[in-house]
Amino acid sequence: MLVVLCKGSLFGDDAQEAVDSLFSLRKSTSSPIALTLSSLDKGCTVLQLNSSTCTRMTTSVPTSQSISLHGGSIGRQPEASPATGSTSQYGKNSFEAGSSSRGKEMSRLVLNPIKNHKPESYEDMNLDISSMLLSSLEMHLPSYMLGASRNNKASYMRGILQDYVPPALRYRDQKQKEYREKIMSNYQPLHQELYTIDPVAFFVPAFLKAIKDNTEQSFRSIMSEPAPGIFTFEMLQPRFCELLITEVEHFEKWADRTKLHVMRPNTMNQYGAVLDDFGLQTMLKKLMEDFISPLSKVFYAEVGGSTLDSHHGFIVEYGSHRDVDMEFHVDDSEVTLNVCLGRQFSGGELYFRGMRCDKHLNTMGHSEEIFDYSHVPGCAVLHHGRHRHGARATIAGHRVNLLLWCRRAPQGA
Ligand SMILES: O=C(O)CCC(=O)C(=O)O
Ligand SMILES: [Fe+2]
Incomplete structure (x- = not known):
């Protein structure tokens, strides 16, 4: 029995690769594979197969959606060559996806993904299975299911x-x-005013105008690009920043009083909170769709910036009695928005060390890839999720940042 653990929720290409891997393994073995598969939105995904071939590897971080490059914990490992093999015993391009003990009519999936099928997004359905995994699996639905309603496909x-x-x-x-x-x-x-976007109250006028004008020129007029693919710009009103910080403090005090253990944004953080968990999901969705997608369409189209369709929004907190620093990593996102909310602090600089493909995450950086950035309250940094980075120790004071990891579901070819 081989157990493949994919820590962090499966999303984007990872979800597609994981599903592909299952099918590759199915192809490469003569006996049916017993598989165990589960996914949590912010937990780990476990693929368990009785095969001797492994095409997915393990990250050593229990629930992080980031991949640490320090200390030998490396995620998104190179894949083995795709396995080849015969078609299923259940007929060409299909196999029995359920266990025979289920005692009900078998549901089927097809072996080869329908490449020109555009899967739906299941994000808003709040299901207990990863929406990204469902989008990936949709490409393996039998043809008679492809035209079914989203609810029917999901169920x-x-x-x-x-x-x-x-x-x-x-x-x-x-x-x-x-x-x-x-x-x-x-x-x-x-x-309550934080829970619905009010552009004038949230954003500085120059940012709003640039987004309204919606041209590359208008964006570049308010943004600097100090290193390739990294953009910095003034974005949030000071009052909005302060309201968001106090809302998070209020949430944490409430959680403390009610003895609710706050789930942290990922295992690289001991502090901070997931904003989507306490009602800010709709506001953040709109923030991504109306204010970040226009930028990512222009600057990150090659990594899916034109079709961002889900997000993970959270707060990180640094200082004494909080997190100190953030080790070198890549984000579980296509595009990351990182905005400093305040307050007074020193240290905490972001350091970037270039982009790498999954196979070369740990390779040395070059001098021209070195870019360090000092956070300024209200100001945003926008970067590829795969741009390697970390945050230095906040050596005094209290630093709070808003992170929006913007993602894209796998697309049909
Ligand atoms: O602390 C920061 O500014 C960086 C945080 C970060 O990179 C992350 O949470 O993914
Ligand atoms: Fe990050």
């Missing part, structure tokens, strides 16, 4: 996947769902 695929979720992980999925539900039904926001 068909969920039906297949749910049977394989080990009880422990099903429990974790459930816990995470309950966490959000508990917050949503009991937490009283401090600043």
Whole structure:
């Protein structure tokens, strides 16, 4: 039995690769594969197969959506050559995706992905299976299912996947769902005005005008590009920054009072909070769609910047009794927005060391790739999620940043 652990939620190309890997393995073995598969939106994804071939590797970070390049914990490892093999015993291009003990009519998936099919986004459905995984799996639906409603496709695929979720992980999925539900039904926001975008109150006028004009020239008029693919610009109103910081403090105090253990943005953080967990999801979705996508369409089209369709929004906090620094890593995003909210601090500079493909994440940097940036409250840094970076120690004071990891679901070819 081979266990493949993909830590961090599967998304984008990773989700597609994981699904492809399952199918490659299925092709390469003569006996049916018993697979166990589960995914949490911010947890780990486990693919468990009784095969002797592995095409996915493990990250050593339990729930991080980032990949540490320090200390030997390396994610997104090179893949083995794709396995080849015969078509399924269940007929050309299909195989039985469920266990025979289910005692109900078999749901089927097709072996080869339908490359020209554009999968739907399942993000807003709040399912207990990763929406990215569903989008990837949709490319393997039998043709009669492709035209079904999104609800029907989701429940068909969920039906297949749910049977394989080990009880422990099903429990974790459930816990995470309950966490959000508990917050949503009991937490009283401090600043209701943060929960709906008010452009004039949120953004500085020059940023708003540039987005409204919506041309590369208007964007470049407010942005600097101090290193290739890294953009810095003034973005948020000081009052908005302060309201967001106090909202997070209010949430944490409430969580403390109600003995709710706050789930951190990822395992690289001991502090901070996921904004999507306490009701800011709709606001952040709009922030991405109306204010970041116009920029990413122009500057990050080659990594899916034109079709961003999901996000992970969170706050990081540094200083005494908080996180100190952030080790060298790449983000689990296509495009990352990082805005300093305040307050007074010294240190905490971001350092960038160039982009790498998955196979060369740990290779040396070149001098021309070195770029260091000192955070300024209200100012944003926009970069490729795969641009290697870290944050130096905040040596005095208290630094709070807003992070929006913008993502794109896998697209049909
Ligand atoms: O602290 C910072 O500014 C960087 C944070 C970061 O890179 C991350 O959370 O992914
Ligand atoms: Fe990062």
